Amino acid sequence: MNMLRRNILKGASAAGTLAIAAGLFGTGNAFAAYNTAAFGAKSVADALKGMGAATPTDSKDIAIKAPDIAENGAVVPVEVTSKIAGTTSIAILAEKNPNPLVASFKLENGAEPYISTRIKMGQTAMIRAVVTAGGKTYTTAKEVKVTIGGCGG
Amino acid sequence: MMNRREFLQLLAVAAASGMAIDSKQVLAGNAPSEFYDVPAYGNVSLMHMTDCHAQLLPIYFREPNVNIGVGGAVGQPPHLVGEYLLKHYGIRPGTREAYAFTYLDFQAAARTYGKVGGFAHLKTLVDKVRASRPGSLLLDGGDTWQGSATSLWTNAQDMVDACKLLGVNVMTGHWEFTYGAERVKQIVNNDFKDSIDFVAQNVTTNDFGDQVFKPYTMKVINGVQVAIIGQAFPYTPIANPRYMVPDWTFGIQDENMQKVVDETRAKGAQVVVLLSHNGMDVDIKMASRVTGIDAILGGHTHDGVPQPYQVKNAKGITLVTNAGSNGKFLGVMDFDVRNGKIAGWKYRLLPVFSNLIAPDAKMAKFIDNVRAPFIAKLDEKLAITEDVLYRRGNFNGTFDQLILDALMAVKGADAAFSPGFRWGTSLLAGDTITMDKLMDQTAITYPSTSLTEMTGATIKTIMEDVCDNLFNSDPYYQQGGDMVRVGGIQYTVHPNNKIGNRISNMMLKGKPIDASRKYKVAGWAPVAEGATGVPIWDVVATYLRDIKVVKPRPLNMPKVMGIGNNPGYVV
Numbered sequence: 001m002n003m004l005r006r007n008i009l010k011g012a013s014a015a016g017t018l019a020i021a022a023g024l025f026g027t028g029n030a031f032a033a034y035n036t037a038a039f040g041a042k043s044v045a046d047a048l049k050g051m052g053a054a055t056p057t058d059s060k061d062i063a064i065k066a067p068d069i070a071e072n073g074a075v076v077p078v079e080v081t082s083k084i085a086g087t088t089s090i091a092i093l094a095e096k097n098p099n100p101l102v103a104s105f106k107l108e109n110g111a112e113p114y115i116s117t118r119i120k121m122g123q124t125a126m127i128r129a130v131v132t133a134g135g136k137t138y139t140t141a142k143e144v145k146v147t148i149g150g151c152g153g
Numbered sequence: 154m155m156n157r158r159e160f161l162q163l164l165a166v167a168a169a170s171g172m173a174i175d176s177k178q179v180l181a182g183n184a185p186s187e188f189y190d191v192p193a194y195g196n197v198s199l200m201h202m203t204d205c206h207a208q209l210l211p212i213y214f215r216e217p218n219v220n221i222g223v224g225g226a227v228g229q230p231p232h233l234v235g236e237y238l239l240k241h242y243g244i245r246p247g248t249r250e251a252y253a254f255t256y257l258d259f260q261a262a263a264r265t266y267g268k269v270g271g272f273a274h275l276k277t278l279v280d281k282v283r284a285s286r287p288g289s290l291l292l293d294g295g296d297t298w299q300g301s302a303t304s305l306w307t308n309a310q311d312m313v314d315a316c317k318l319l320g321v322n323v324m325t326g327h328w329e330f331t332y333g334a335e336r337v338k339q340i341v342n343n344d345f346k347d348s349i350d351f352v353a354q355n356v357t358t359n360d361f362g363d364q365v366f367k368p369y370t371m372k373v374i375n376g377v378q379v380a381i382i383g384q385a386f387p388y389t390p391i392a393n394p395r396y397m398v399p400d401w402t403f404g405i406q407d408e409n410m411q412k413v414v415d416e417t418r419a420k421g422a423q424v425v426v427l428l429s430h431n432g433m434d435v436d437i438k439m440a441s442r443v444t445g446i447d448a449i450l451g452g453h454t455h456d457g458v459p460q461p462y463q464v465k466n467a468k469g470i471t472l473v474t475n476a477g478s479n480g481k482f483l484g485v486m487d488f489d490v491r492n493g494k495i496a497g498w499k500y501r502l503l504p505v506f507s508n509l510i511a512p513d514a515k516m517a518k519f520i521d522n523v524r525a526p527f528i529a530k531l532d533e534k535l536a537i538t539e540d541v542l543y544r545r546g547n548f549n550g551t552f553d554q555l556i557l558d559a560l561m562a563v564k565g566a567d568a569a570f571s572p573g574f575r576w577g578t579s580l581l582a583g584d585t586i587t588m589d590k591l592m593d594q595t596a597i598t599y600p601s602t603s604l605t606e607m608t609g610a611t612i613k614t615i616m617e618d619v620c621d622n623l624f625n626s627d628p629y630y631q632q633g634g635d636m637v638r639v640g641g642i643q644y645t646v647h648p649n650n651k652i653g654n655r656i657s658n659m660m661l662k663g664k665p666i667d668a669s670r671k672y673k674v675a676g677w678a679p680v681a682e683g684a685t686g687v688p689i690w691d692v693v694a695t696y697l698r699d700i701k702v703v704k705p706r707p708l709n710m711p712k713v714m715g716i717g718n719n720p721g722y723v724v
Contacts, residue, residue, distance in 0.1 A: 065408070067404050068404075068405065068627075068629045068630055069388060069630060069632075070391075071390040071391055071395065071402060071403065071404070072390075072395065077402075124652075145621075145630055147618055147621075147622065148614075148618045148619075149391045149392065149395075149680045150392065150393075150572060150678060150679070150680040
């Protein structure tokens with residue numbers, strides 16, 4: 001099972017991975033209990049509190065890859081890589097979404113701390129990644145702009 | 154390597170040899186024939202043209218008097234206009250070069266030195282440079298297939314054939330994509346097969362991230378391996394209709410760029426050049442982050458930059474150029490490569506003065522043939538202009554004002570928006586506005602006009618959004634177009650503020666814009682699919698046929714605040 005899950009993660013990462021967010025790790029899946037307090041929160045502070053990560057430490061060992069300007073706010077590709085040893089979870093928040101916590105991934109048995117998914121954004125906002133490792137929480141953020149479009153060039 | 158002192162000397166010699174505007178012997182047609190005798194240098198030469206916007210014939214093009222730099226770009230190339238630019242590059246006022254690189258005395262200088270560009274003239278110049286530099290390549294930075302009536306009406310075929318005849322070797326793109334993904338693939342896979350490499354490292358498929366085009370091409374020039382990497386306009390699906398390239402994703406893609414550069418070096422490239430449609434500010438930032446690129450030959454922002462901007466990064470220096478627009482310039486980058494390394498370089502951005510160059514007969518014939526089936530339509534006289542008409546500039550141009558006035562008059566609108574495009578040729582006072590010239594401003598594949606009821610709040614949101622694409626202090630958030638042209642509404646702009654706080658004092662007919670009131674706003678070029686409005690050229694043609702004479706009209710320019718003495722702003 002562990003090997004299988006690692007393979008699924010790796011395969012899904014390589015393939016671009018809508019599957020991960022939508023199916024494997026989405027709401028009510030078999031791998032993790034759905035955290036209503038965190039996913040239902042309407043502010044970043046409440047979502048972090050709900051996750052048990054009220055005051056995460058800023059870290060340069062987390063990399064977020066996302067477009068500077070989204071081509072389509074409805075499907076914004078986001079990748080998060082953690083270089084923090086012993087990473088056990090990676091969560092993504094879109095700070096101005098009605099429910100800021102978009103996804104939370106649990107990583108077990110040395111699974112590669114890398115996730116790739118697509119998220120929905122209604123407006124320009126910071127995308128925040130929150131990593132748990134060794135019982136501590138770490139974070140970094142990157143702005144993704146959602147524009148009206150047109151008028152270029 | 155030509156340093157600034159040598160460049161100054163070159164210009165001094167040029168000036169001394171009698172090229173001043175006030176010198177009687179240098180009137181157009183009586184200029185020194187040696188103007189294009191550019192001594193060869195080194196062993197690897199790359200010619201660079203960009204953003205010709207389908208201008209097959211010689212045209213006028215007025216450079217901007219407003220091109221404001223923000224953040225780290227204040228007072229830096231390309232954000233220097235008029236005398237600031239002349240001073241920075243040591244160009245004498247009143248000369249042929251001053252006419253090419255600035256708006257100064259545009260009308261008088263245009264009458265003296267004549268039109269610029271034209272593919273028949275460019276062809277002669279390209280062949281001349283090639284003859285002195287065996288093995289040299291011609292690179293085209295894109296925005297080649299769009300911008301004229303004939304390019305639109307032939308579905309880009311005229312430009313595709315013209316570029317093959319011109320001898321283009323490598324190309325990347327932007328407006329090309331507005332003909333749709335299928336048309337682009339058709340041209341790249343058929344017309345360009347075995348002749349032109351279309352390269353773009355930053356265009357991949359939405360689903361699996363596969364490369365759509367070759368990321369780079371490797372050429373051997375006089376025994377030296379040269380890699381030419383392509384960078385298409387990163388924000389094509391945002392600035393232009395997404396539905397035209399629904400399965401492709403773009404973006405800047407620094408990390409992948411670094412991988413591609415490293416791959417070309419590993420494969421033995423001794424010179425690595427990026428053919429870019431990023432726009433100059435984005436190129437400068439990219440040059441500071443990605444290492445191993447010798448030169449970025451850039452376009453998109455239409456900046457005629459006389460000499461490369463040298464950007465330091467972790468592993469060396471990258472030269473960043475920008476080669477203007479509308480066929481006005483030909484860049485010539487010469488490298489002296491010895492023992493696998495670049496020992497020196499020289500760069501020239503040659504203005505293409507049509508009066509100094511004999512047109513290539515074959516290309517001239519080709520252009521005649523392209524135009525022949527459409528000639529009656531092209532030559533229709535719509536009106537006479539009594540003022541210089543131009544577009545380029547951060548906030549407005551006289552031709553845009555005319556388009557805005559036409560939109561408001563024909564549509565019965567309170568206000569109008571017109572996109573901040575940087576293409577579009579210029580006309581002199583007394584010139585006839587033909588359908589051909591109107592199409593130079595409007596020929597796009599999504600030309601629908603609209604009349605929409607918008608609240609004052611929505612109008613402000615749109616203006617703030619576009620303004621941030623222009624003045625965001627981080628170049629990676631800039632899209633390279635100018636501010637949306639606004640008709641009917643006066644406003645104040647603070648370029649250095651953040652989004653939401655740049656636009657203020659919005660007034661319509663002497664009254665403040667009410668955030669909750671609805672206004673009738675006319676516009677064109679919608680990026681959403683399914684628009685069916687009357688094409689913009691029909692709206693403006695209707696207006697021009699009616700007024701017959703275009704009198705000098707007030708240019709709706711915003712009050713610009715908080716930029717101090719910015720060398721990119723002269724009004």
